[in-house]
Amino acid sequence: MIEFPRLHKPCKPSKVFQNPLFQAREWQRGLKDGKYESQGDIARQCGTTQPHVSQILALLDLAPEVVEILTNLGPALERPLVSQKKLRVLTKLPPRKQKEQLKKLLATKGLYPLEVR
Numbered sequence: 479m480i481e482f483p484r485l486h487k488p489c490k491p492s493k494v495f496q497n498p499l500f501q502a503r504e505w506q507r508g509l510k511d512g513k514y515e516s517q518g519d520i521a522r523q524c525g526t527t528q529p530h531v532s533q534i535l536a537l538l539d540l541a542p543e544v545v546e547i548l549t550n551l552g553p554a555l556e557r558p559l560v561s562q563k564k565l566r567v568l569t570k571l572p573p574r575k576q577k578e579q580l581k582k583l584l585a586t587k588g589l590y591p592l593e594v595r
Contacts, residue, residue: 498562499545500553502537533566540565541573544580551589559587 508514514523517535521528540548551559564583568576 495555495558497548497551497553497555498534498560498565499537499540499548501562502534505531505535506538530562534562536569537562537565540568541576543573544568544576547577547580547584557587559584559589 505514505520508520509516514520517531518528520526520531524531537548538545548560548565560583565580568579571579
């Protein structure tokens with residue numbers, strides 16, 4: 479059997495990272511619509527822990543300006559621009575500080591000032 483050389487490398491599927499704010503919204507909607515009975519139910523169905531679910535849902539309490547910036551990033555991220563762990567720190571800050579810290583975080587990723595889609 480004759481083997482032909484490959485002309486190009488096979489395409490690797492690109493990894494997509496989910497924006498944690500969109501995950502929080504999805505779970506909140508599921509709680510409201512009855513898909514989930516509780517945070518514990520979300521954890522069981524999604525293969526995670528209840529504290530993790532609680533931390534993700536806490537992102538919904540971020541300052542409105544911060545939520546707007548995160549929303550403008552979109553639901554799917556090509557690289558891990560923001561993580562639940564880094565955003566969780568923001569929930570403990572006053573609104574003005576939340577925005578400042580998010581700007582710093584996004585600046586380290588080359589994304590601030592952020593262009594709105």
